[in-house]
Amino acid sequence: MLLGRQKLCDGSCSLVIWYAFVAICLYSPFAAPAVAPYSNCYALDNSSRLVDFTDWIGHVITHEGKDGDLVVRFCKDVEFRSQMGYIDFGRFGTPNYFVAGSGSIDFIQGFYNGDLTNCEHTFDKMGRSSQVNIICGSCLSGGGCKGQFGCICGITYDESKCRILVEIAIPCASRESRVFEGFTVGFHPRSWEVVYNGLTQIGFEKPHRDFSFGTDQPQVPLYLTAISSLASLVRKPSYKVYPKEGLEIRLSGSAASGVAPTTLSPTLLLVNWRCERIRDSPYEVYILIPVEGYDPIEFTLTKFCDNTQERDGGSLRGWATFGVISCVLIFLSVVSCCGGFIYKSRIEHQHGLFALPGMTLLSACLEAVSGAGAERVGDDSYGNSIAARQASWERTQRNSERRYGSM
Structure with missing residues (x-):
């Protein structure tokens, strides 16, 4: 009985150890990077x-x-x-x-x-x-x-x-990671704040709140350099985010396209990120740059998300939609105006401004405002009212001419 319990314990303990090992491996985004030691020794x-x-x-x-x-x-x-x-x-x-x-x-x-x-x-x-x-x-x-x-x-x-x-x-210490010497990563073409001589610098080897980026910074530019003779060993970078949801990541630039970096021609890696969920603690972004024959270059960037952010060009997209709708409305108005003008001039035999669509309504509004609309009689047509105004104007002209002659 005791032997059976011991075997059961051994099996369960081995299973627990295995699960713990798997959990650690799953939590670790990548293998241990080559980190600069805490001293010059x-x-x-x-x-x-x-x-x-x-x-x-x-x-x-x-x-x-x-x-x-x-x-x-x-x-x-x-x-x-x-x-x-x-x-x-x-x-x-x-x-x-x-x-x-x-x-x-x-x-x-x-x-x-x-x-x-x-x-x-x-x-x-x-x-x-x-x-x-x-x-x-x-x-x-x-x-x-x-x-x-x-x-x-x-x-x-x-x-x-x-x-x-x-x-x-x-008695020398044990050998650790194989370092890709001469490789640098910095925020400027000639700087190496993140990686120097193949070693990830302190502050970017693991998540640090003091080295985190703010919500309002939509992207981070990183410049990569390497010795020309070994530049072809550098591969395309990849990334992982923890937690997996809440922060949208997109890598772009010449480095993301697989262009080999050199000392004279650094390549650019743009880390574009957008906050989709608010989080009290910063998001952790693990970036891995494989190097053939060497341990990969790995460093960590962290970003705070105090508020959510729209996609790039969201406001511009709204203005573009408004512009398209405005152009369509203007085109339809021009086509309708031209069609109405042709219809009134050919079918209704109207000429000048009176052939333009909407002039009848505009004229009626002007007459109502000026008080001239009282001279219109019942349901007379618009042409009859025009003829009446022309006859009245001619009589006024003749009367004024006679008065001028009598003087």
Whole structure:
């Protein structure tokens, strides 16, 4: 009985673990992107694999000598300590000081801007400097390291250049994503706020409210660049939205069409988005750019939706409809006016302005306003009223002529 329960528990537990794994995979939009580490203590090996030494920052590796001790504080500085004090052989700076090595040397670190005492003649007055060659594993001489975090295998001094060469052996961190070096994504043709040297920058590696875009921004332009010799490896970008409904997304531009980006000719990726539903928290847009032979480039954009938005050109479409209807009405009016004019002039034998449609009604309105309509008799036709007015006008002319002659 107990054995049966154990088997049942094992089966149910395995099923729960499987469902949990599937849920995690479904929630994750894409694979883990190559994100820039939180420190400058990282490097790319000869196969473009990212190796992060952030956890090693400040670890002390010491070599005891007769006159003093040489101390390497990893990604910090290199010092020679003695009873007379210490001599600074340089400090660690930008990630450009941490590069891949060659041969038996896995990585090389540069330390610059050390003490100037007796070293004022150095290049650009940079003072003392040092180079730390890193071997992943044990020393080449075969000696084991006593320290927990590695040991110094050898030291070489160059007094003329105020420089020291240090060889250390450490247990290197595991290789991570294969980075597409030289690839950048920015909001301007010569910027790289989103992706730099193939690494997604902090702020765009996951959703951040502080890096979100507002409701009133209908699109975001992104400029892509890559080394010309490797530009053909870049594929068309794709996207995913979380939640799936509420935000309409459309990618356009030369990058969305599959044009290869280069350093001299960046390609444009337009992220067009429209809020369909109001949401308290921002929408998450995951953009993936596949690269053949490398881990894909992935970054995240977030957008607030405080109100809903109309489709592009919605207001213009209303004006266009109004214009079309107006043109149709004007055309029909012109056709009706021309047809009425031809009918009255040919059938009813009217001429001049009186042949225009609507003139009868207009004339009647003018007579009603001026009071001349009282002279009209019953149901006389419009032609008879015109003849009567003409006869009255002729009599008035003759009477005035006689009065003028009698004077």
